[in-house]
Amino acid sequence: MRSSTGAARRAPLNRERVLRSAVALADAEGIDELSMRRLAQELGVVPMALYKHVAHKEELLDGMVDVVVGEIERPDEDDWKPAVRERILAARRALLRHPWARRVLETRTAPTPTVLAHTDAMIAALRRGGLSVDLTHHVMHALGSRVLGFSQELFVDDHAAAPDPATRAALLQRLGETYPHVAEIARRAAHDEPSTLGPGCDDQFEFEFSLDLLLDGVERLHRNRWTPGQAAPGR
Template identity: 40%
Template sequence: MAEAEPRPKRSKPLNRDRVIAAAAALATAEGLSSLTMRSLAADLGVKPMSLYNHIGGKEDLLDGMVDFVFAQIDRPDPKGPWRSELRARSVSVRAVLARHPWALTLMDSRSSPGPATMAHHDAVAGVLLNSGFTPAMATRAYTVIDAYLYGFVLQEAAIPDADPEVGLSMGAAAEAYPYLTALAEGHLLQPGYAFADDFDPGLDLVLDAVEALLK
């Protein structure tokens, strides 16, 4: 009796979560501008029209991708101490955005936020309101923290690696830009300097300012 031929392996079933995860991975690997329904379908090995069985279109896809990112951020405990909870949350946001740099420009721009996004914002508001912040104070605190956080992440991603030749070029500019030169030679060009090292001290300054709202 002839041996039966092995059945071909079935590909992993397509669903909304898989489509969104693949879109996020594609945006991370090749940039958000490279993400199209056609490129996503090719990456998944399916026809473009099959994607519409799981997402409503490009805008729905972007909404889902943002929610995918928010789901990875450590959510603060609304009943916990606000400073430690929001500090841990800020560190988590920075780490997640480092993995998904394309997400920064989308996170607060979507008009149809998903459940993970809403739950995250609700938890941040909750920890502030439960700690004695008025709604107005909580709004200001949230705005200030995220302005620092998103700004740092954006600048960190844009700063090139240190170039030893910069030190030589600064020498020629010392007379024209004495204060900038003093800053560079006294700190920025010192061995071991890293822009990333300023994140924690800067975050503490921001949290000190937020704490002053309660006084």
Template identity: 50%
Template sequence: MTTIDGEATDRTTGRRARLNRDAVLRRAVELADAESLDAVSMRRLAGELDVVPMALYKHVSGKDDLTTGMLDLVVRGIAHGDDDTGLPASSVDGEPDPWRSALRRRILAARASLLEHPWALAVIESSTTPTPAVLDYIEGTIALFLNGGFSAGLTHQLMHALGSRLWGFTHELFPTPPPASADEAAAAAAQLADRYPCILRIADAAHHGRDTILGPGCDDQYEFEFTLDLLLDGFEARRAAERRDATPRDVQPKA
């Protein structure tokens, strides 16, 4: 039964439930996960919630508000229960650099979330204004650096170095569409062999598991973690260098 009073039917119990923004966003996320972001229209979502489309406008102002709200729901889930941002720089439970493991967990949690909600990648890339949930995620990440002993200036540079990896993905280096068939792949390889042998050589060296790739190209789990660990190694080296430069030459560190 379709209504106009802002209520929706619980599909498991058949009871009428008061519609609210959270319920609208959660159903939209479920629909996008099951099909795609393109499948999420106000009319389609109203049908899923068993209300008339105008009832949705009490809770979302339109498609843009809906998609940013969906992204916020996903982003809030990334760092849910994350209390590592206040860790001191010193050892905790025998861990010499808690900032590093906390940052690694945070970024890999973001990647796992985008693998679960692949439509969110396009929303992140197309967003021009950060929402409170996005700002909260960025704030927490910066706090890990600052509480881990990094200066504000170095943290600024490291955030730029992370770039899209902050959200768990890497922009594709060679954004070329995959061939439609094995014959086309072989023909493309033959063309590369003469003019671009080095490109072909590294392409042949890569073997990717399709279920671990996020977005187009070869950004799979192993390559993402490999690059992330390289960055974290570099971050730690920069922190150590910054501390050395800040230490007066005539002052010896305590044993």
């Protein structure tokens, strides 16, 4: 169990201290261990003292999201494409520092002011680059959760343990009997554990690869002065 110093326990309680302590607790022990009672214990106060600063657990989680998103560095770049790329990778670095944050972000039903400010800055970078409102709208849809530093993948159980080599080989054999092309990709893909994209995939490479494909496509549409109803180049 983590312990606080006497000086920290005597520090005045305010919203910022509550939120940053909650983030530190989640970093150290995991989001499932976070409760108002556990946080109060960490801060050396009674649970009711927390409710003067956060009304309930959901507000606490919203505030924790704001702390994490607030850590995202602003790129020192004027050109829209590298600026957007660096801001997204900065968001990814922030989420990697706080592994629980992705799960919490996925449960939020409305964006917090800090998330809205981050999103607004992303849109502003695209608009400063001359992209039309329509194209920017579609770009934000295409980027999806990557704007906040992660990508939602299909058919992935983040909590599943990777099978041993013999079991994996047997699974691929059975998979290949019905889905040969899926099995072919699974066998040929380079793997470096650990991963959230499947057992052993290189998350960072796959994230940047997909991001660059998207941004290259956006750049091509922008060069061709794309408008709604116009087919994308190559179609």
